[in-house]
Amino acid sequence: MKTAASPAFQDQGNSSVHSIPRSPRLLETLLANLDGVVYRSRDDERWTIEFVSEGCLELTGYLPEDLLLNQRLSFADLIHPDDREMVRAHVAQCVAARRRIDVEYRISRADGETRWVWARGVGIYGAGGKVEALEGFMQDVTERKEAAQALQEAERRYRSIFENAIEGVFQTTPDGTYIAVNPALARIYGYRSPEDLIVSLRDIRHQLYVEPERRNEFMRLMEERGQVSNFESRVYRRDGDIIWISENARAVCDEAGNLVCYEGTVEAITERKLYEAEMRHQATHDALTGLPNRNMLHDHLQRAINNARQKGGLTAVAFVDLDQFKFINDSLGHQVGDELLKTVAQRLQSCLRDSDMVARQGGDEFVLVLQNQTGGEAGIAEVMQRILAAVSRPWQAGDREFHITSSIGVSRYPTDGKDVETLLKSADSAMYRAKEQGRNNFQFFAPWMDSQVSNRLEMLISLRRALDQQEFKLFYQPKLSLKDGSIIGAEALIRWESPEQGMISPDRFIPFAEEAGLIVPIGEWVLRTACRQNKAWQDAGLPPVPVAVNLSPRQMNPALPDFVADVLAQSGLAAAWLELEITENVVMKDAEKTVAALHALKRLGLQISVDDFGTGYSSLSYLRRFPVDALKIDKSFVRDIARDADSAAIVKAVISLAHILNLRVIAEGVEDEEQHAFLKENGCDEVQGYYFGKPMTAADFTRRLGEEAGRLGEAR
Numbered sequence: 001m002k003t004a005a006s007p008a009f010q011d012q013g014n015s016s017v018h019s020i021p022r023s024p025r026l027l028e029t030l031l032a033n034l035d036g037v038v039y040r041s042r043d044d045e046r047w048t049i050e051f052v053s054e055g056c057l058e059l060t061g062y063l064p065e066d067l068l069l070n071q072r073l074s075f076a077d078l079i080h081p082d083d084r085e086m087v088r089a090h091v092a093q094c095v096a097a098r099r100r101i102d103v104e105y106r107i108s109r110a111d112g113e114t115r116w117v118w119a120r121g122v123g124i125y126g127a128g129g130k131v132e133a134l135e136g137f138m139q140d141v142t143e144r145k146e147a148a149q150a151l152q153e154a155e156r157r158y159r160s161i162f163e164n165a166i167e168g169v170f171q172t173t174p175d176g177t178y179i180a181v182n183p184a185l186a187r188i189y190g191y192r193s194p195e196d197l198i199v200s201l202r203d204i205r206h207q208l209y210v211e212p213e214r215r216n217e218f219m220r221l222m223e224e225r226g227q228v229s230n231f232e233s234r235v236y237r238r239d240g241d242i243i244w245i246s247e248n249a250r251a252v253c254d255e256a257g258n259l260v261c262y263e264g265t266v267e268a269i270t271e272r273k274l275y276e277a278e279m280r281h282q283a284t285h286d287a288l289t290g291l292p293n294r295n296m297l298h299d300h301l302q303r304a305i306n307n308a309r310q311k312g313g314l315t316a317v318a319f320v321d322l323d324q325f326k327f328i329n330d331s332l333g334h335q336v337g338d339e340l341l342k343t344v345a346q347r348l349q350s351c352l353r354d355s356d357m358v359a360r361q362g363g364d365e366f367v368l369v370l371q372n373q374t375g376g377e378a379g380i381a382e383v384m385q386r387i388l389a390a391v392s393r394p395w396q397a398g399d400r401e402f403h404i405t406s407s408i409g410v411s412r413y414p415t416d417g418k419d420v421e422t423l424l425k426s427a428d429s430a431m432y433r434a435k436e437q438g439r440n441n442f443q444f445f446a447p448w449m450d451s452q453v454s455n456r457l458e459m460l461i462s463l464r465r466a467l468d469q470q471e472f473k474l475f476y477q478p479k480l481s482l483k484d485g486s487i488i489g490a491e492a493l494i495r496w497e498s499p500e501q502g503m504i505s506p507d508r509f510i511p512f513a514e515e516a517g518l519i520v521p522i523g524e525w526v527l528r529t530a531c532r533q534n535k536a537w538q539d540a541g542l543p544p545v546p547v548a549v550n551l552s553p554r555q556m557n558p559a560l561p562d563f564v565a566d567v568l569a570q571s572g573l574a575a576a577w578l579e580l581e582i583t584e585n586v587v588m589k590d591a592e593k594t595v596a597a598l599h600a601l602k603r604l605g606l607q608i609s610v611d612d613f614g615t616g617y618s619s620l621s622y623l624r625r626f627p628v629d630a631l632k633i634d635k636s637f638v639r640d641i642a643r644d645a646d647s648a649a650i651v652k653a654v655i656s657l658a659h660i661l662n663l664r665v666i667a668e669g670v671e672d673e674e675q676h677a678f679l680k681e682n683g684c685d686e687v688q689g690y691y692f693g694k695p696m697t698a699a700d701f702t703r704r705l706g707e708e709a710g711r712l713g714e715a716r
């Protein structure tokens with residue numbers, strides 16, 4: 001018996017007050033050994049203690065005597081101030097309702113520590129029904145309370161994670177109904193709440209998965225491995241939208257190993273999927289036209305070859321190149337060029353079946369792969385005709401209308417090549433053949449085309465050699481006055497005498513030389529040669545005429561005026577006997593710089609004419625700003641003068657407007673008397689064409705000038 005903690009008892013000596021009778025020893029021992037305290041208090045403001053058992057010291061740190069009749073402190077003082085009101089209300093309610101007191105609260109121990117206690121008790125009622133005392137038992141439940149609180153906290157935390165997770169969390173039965181889901185899953189699947197999802201989504205296989213087999217696959221993996229990771233599927237949201245999700249889940253089994261449910265997480269990955277698809281698309285498609293690019297073309301063609309090898313059938317590869325693309329790009333700018341490429345891409349697609357492919361190979365080149373051509377060559381030819389017609393339909397850029405044509409080369413598997421590279425090369429060679437044939441046509445590959453200089457690399461090597469080995473020649477074509485038919489000039493036209501292929505026309509190599517940057521040295525050679533030749537004719541006493549030299553857009557650089565001055569000085573030719581022919585697109589391209597360069601050239605004293613007039617897009621009024629002396633009407637208008645009223649009207653309009661602008665007019669490509677008569681009648685100044693003389697060697701032109709001198713002499 002701990003004397004210091006001996007039970008305190010205050011006999012009230014009042015028979016109306018219930019009191020614990022003086023206990024026998026057994027009861028005392030029992031009370032002393034209780035893990036808690038037995039108490040009796042008055043139901044007054046301070047809950048004055050009348051009896052408290054020995055455990056008081058251990059529970060509160062105070063001796064029973066300290067509390068007895070509030071000697072040191074009252075029972076109310078012992079209760080933690082924050083809980084006092086709650087305890088008071090609870091006790092009052094219980095007493096009033098004659099219920100058992102059952103309450104948990106904190107007390108402040110003598111050593112300052114706060115402990116949780118669980119107090120139970122009853123009101124002791126007197127004869128009048130008035131409560132006389134409260135009796136009960138109180139024990140320390142701090143450990144249980146803290147454990148419960150920790151559990152609650154842990155649960156709260158997990159619930160918070162569950163409720164607030166960005167990922168969806170679920171539990172489902174193996175037969176596909178939801179047991180529990182979190183708000184995120186409801187959000188991902190488009191339901192109002194987790195409850196809404198659980199009641200609405202009853203059949204996961206069919207209501208959720210776009211491909212119901214995914215559920216089978218999910219179950220199979222679960223059976224085999226007991227889990228799935230990064231399981232990606234397309235699913236329906238409540239509103240029918242389709243999204244991508246990725247699931248991580250595991251099978252939950254009971255102790256006996258029986259499957260209870262599946263639980264896991266769901267991540268919405270639509271954006272990532274779209275991004276991945278976009279990346280894949282970018283790697284395999286051309287950004288401008290959206291068509292498959294070179295990489296995809298190669299893969300596709302390889303598959304087409306494999307297919308044709310296994311199953312037979314004719315596969316064709318068509319190389320489509322736009323004829324005037326460079327010109328449009330240079331003169332109208334890249335934006336218009338881009339629009340044109342997009343238009344052509346759409347038109348090509350519209351000519352093909354779904355199983356065919358059109359890819360952009362680069363620049364203005366497109367490649368078509370036509371599989372399983374049951375119609376044979378005739379069928380392919382029909383498709384090519386359709387494509388030529390579709391590409392050449394007029395197209396609109398802003399408020400202007402344009403025309404463009406294409407040249408197509410076709411190779412066939414297996415006749416023209418058995419692998420991707422060879423088929424493409426053969427189609428490319430055939431395309432060059434189509435260009436040579438006058439453009440706006442298609443050609444099937446033939447083995448002899450391989451020996452032609454159709455490969456660009458070979459072309460480049462050959463052109464460089466041609467410059468070094470002096471394989472270029474200048475021909476001269478006479479220009480005549482329409483007034484008296486006299487020779488009033490010569491146009492210098494380049495020829496390439498290739499040791500392997502004989503005479504090659506400039507149409508075949510000039511565009512390539514322009515593209516490859518070789519036009520500058522070639523152009524310099526032309527200018528020197530023409531000036532030297534003209535000076536030689538003059539020195540030989542022949543009638544002096546200006547020689548006209550074609551200038552490519554690439555030559556229009558700031559150094560050109562100095563270079564021309566230098567060439568004139570070296571050759572000794574007076575500037576008045578040199579004429580430079582620039583095409584319309586040179587004029588239009590970078591107008592400010594061109595105006596400056598043209599003025600500098602004009603200051604040297606030479607003549608400038610605008611070539612191929614009418615084929616480009618410059619307006620006559622625009623020409624007012626340029627210091628030019630003459631316009632050359634393109635031969636395409638001259639050719640059609642007699643047949644086509646529009647061409648005749650254009651030629652007439654150009655002549656009269658040029659005269660208003662004080663410019664000379666030269667018609668080129670005059671081939672017959674009818675054209676000659678029309679031009680003369682309508683006031684054209686000069687003519688050039690096969691009717692008066694084809695381009696000829698310098699020696700032939702010397703003779704022609706000699707005859708002219710004789711004729712002039714006779715006339716005098």
Ligand SMILES: Nc1nc2c(ncn2[C@@H]2O[C@@H]3COP(=O)(O)O[C@H]4[C@@H](O)[C@H](n5cnc6c(=O)[nH]c(N)nc65)O[C@@H]4COP(=O)(O)O[C@H]3[C@H]2O)c(=O)[nH]1
Nearest residue numbers: 493494505506507526550551552669670671689690691695
């Ligand atoms: N159908 C027909 N054609 C006729 C007639 N009369 C002349 N021609 C041809 O018309 C072209 C006129 O030259 P271009 O329009 O400047 O067109 C030239 C010019 O743009 C370019 N070119 C020629 N030589 C040079 C050069 O030295 N430098 C540059 N940059 N380009 C050149 O190559 C183009 C073609 O030259 P060529 O084949 O010599 O073709 C020449 C000439 O042979 C005719 O009555 N009927």
